Ligand code: SF4
């Protein structure tokens with residue numbers, strides 16, 4: 168396999184094309200984490216399958232490929248050896264029709280929901296609860312099917328795809344920063360950063376330090392805002408309305424600060440290929456710091472009040488637990504994985520130059536894998552983002568008078584593959600782009616952290632009361648649009 | 653208990669008292685102010701920008717600011733009362749001005765005011781948006797915007813609703829659920845399109861996975877532009893429509 172780094176490109180011709188047997192064996196023997204496993208149509212109706220693996224400890228990315236001619240329609244699945252491939256192989260089958268044989272559960276990912284026959288449990292007092300695609304609240308659509316015995320959930324099947332709007336195809340015909348921002352609208356900064364970095368790599372542009380820092384600060388503001396909102400949502404789901412109100416109001420302060428920086432509460436329009444569109448002026452930085460100081464005080468006070476309350480703790484503790492082994496096996500990423508003790512954080516695993524320059528370090532966390540852990544981890548990450556923001560803001564004062572925008576030709580390098588991983592608040596957002604001989608985009612692959620994590624939610628609710636589902640769900644807060652593309 | 657009280661006291665009052673006359677910071681990109689002249693319309697990612705005469709269709713516009721930064725004839729003001737009952741009125745030219753727009757864009761019908769003026773319960777249906785509009789609609793009910801004080805609420809069951817609010821460009825995969833939901837709402841009912849996606853397909857308009865036939869079958873009562881729709885835009889749009 169070819170070894171590369173995050174935020175780089177390679178010539179596609181350098182990527183090995185192995186026999187499927189060797190391809191499988193290499194993946195299994197390396198046993199690294201899949202972050203990309205996708206097909207690309209090739210000449211004479213053949214399909215080239217790429218595998219992209221992450222060696223998180225070393226900060227390396229491995230890439231390899233194999234080819235299926237038009238009449239080769241199957242291969243022996245990888246999921247049986249490495250379960251984390253389960254969703255990737257389902258997706259590859261759905262998009263290209265090449266079947267992973269002996270896959271334990273080859274159900275649809277985004278299409279044909281109505282044809283799928285749900286897993287059925289039989290027995291006395293066993294019943295099903297079906298929810299969605301339209302849910303009770305104002306949230307995105309998805310279908311949940313619970314197999315219950317009385318109040319207890321034995322198994323949950325999740326059917327998604329309702330938000331499918333052909334993003335990967337649109338990326339080829341009309342790629343833009345605005346489209347990138349609209350893939351997953353609660354992670355605008357993470358997605359637009361990944362897209363812009365891909366484009367900059369393909370155009371051989373290096374953006375100014377100032378622009379890099381502004382993006383980085385915005386990413387942490389996004390994390391802070393959503394995490395605070397989620398603390399509120401968790402509070403709301405256990406009917407602790409005081410928490411819901413206080414966190415709701417403090418989140419407003421953070422996103423309104425974002426609006427003052429760039430005109431949008433979610434950071435739309437801030438980032439563009441080549442840099443950023445709006446400056447974080449000194450006056451605004453100082454104002455923002457004041458606001459964040461208050462925000463952190465409010466959050467600290469409210470979190471500590473909640474954690475002291477036994478009625479709160481009895482709802483959070485030991486609810487929706489997922490063990491470290493299970494989380495690892497299923498291939499969970501990001502915050503949900505960290506809460507279960509799987510230390511994956513691409514900010515640290517694939518660091519940019521700022522992480523060492525600003526002396527930003529990983530914090531220890533006592534992971535218990537339950538709602539309580541996901542609640543507390545959010546709180547910890549809010550504090551960490553705040554301390555990062557302070558450092559980034561200070562550094563910004565040092566790199567004044569730098570260009571916000573670096574222009575380049577719109578020509579993309581030919582026959583290239585570029586990869587960019589950005590740690591959004593949910594986890595790693597992976598963008599991989601390929602160009603053809605004319606420098607046009609020929610494949611754009613996106614992986615949202617939710618793509619890995621939805622199955623984690625299904626595992627977490629097993630043996631919990633069905634009435635605890637909303638709470639478990641909020642504690643993960645996964646994306647439908649990012650998954651469905 | 654004491655801690656809870658303390659937290660409560662520290663918060664004070666959070667709600668925006670006068671929603672109708674509230675203002676958004678000037679950085680906000682809202683109502684377009686246009687001077688007749690040149691502008692390269694190909695820079696617009698959604699086709700909202702047209703020339704001869706220079707115009708912006710707020711039903712398509714994502715308020716991304718690209719045109720404003722590239723061309724001196726366009727300025728996106730912080731005017732946020734963007735809603736209209738007439739799809740055509742969303743097209744803004746050099747002849748439009750905010751004051752006149754806010755007074756004339758929403759046609760007030762007596763029957764609507766009489767039926768929904770004191771209480772309007774809405775069922776929201778998300779059909780392939782990005783979750784941006786959904787987050788802002790949720791914010792409408794938080795302690796800052798507190799939409800419930802006007803008798804406007806989101807409800808869980810379409811049977812309890814007076815109408816539906818659609819976000820997203822309407823995917824093929826949501827066609828069945830959307831129509832089912834609409835049919836479950838008792839008459840009389842209204843349909844509100846919320847955000848560039850719902851109104852025109854927005855940034856996803858060229859996708860082949862959409863199915864917008866629903867909008868040909870059923871009448872739309874109110875268009876609320878934005879990407880996402882700001883809570884103040886949403887609440888004021890509805891208030892003007894039902895009062
Ligand atoms: S602000 Fe609206 S009209 Fe202007 S470029 Fe963006 S989408 Fe087009």
Ligand code: SF4
Pocket residue numbers: 349352714780781782783784785786819820821846847848849850854855878879880881
């Ligand atoms: S209008 Fe914009 S914010 Fe709303 S759903 Fe569409 S892309 Fe997302």
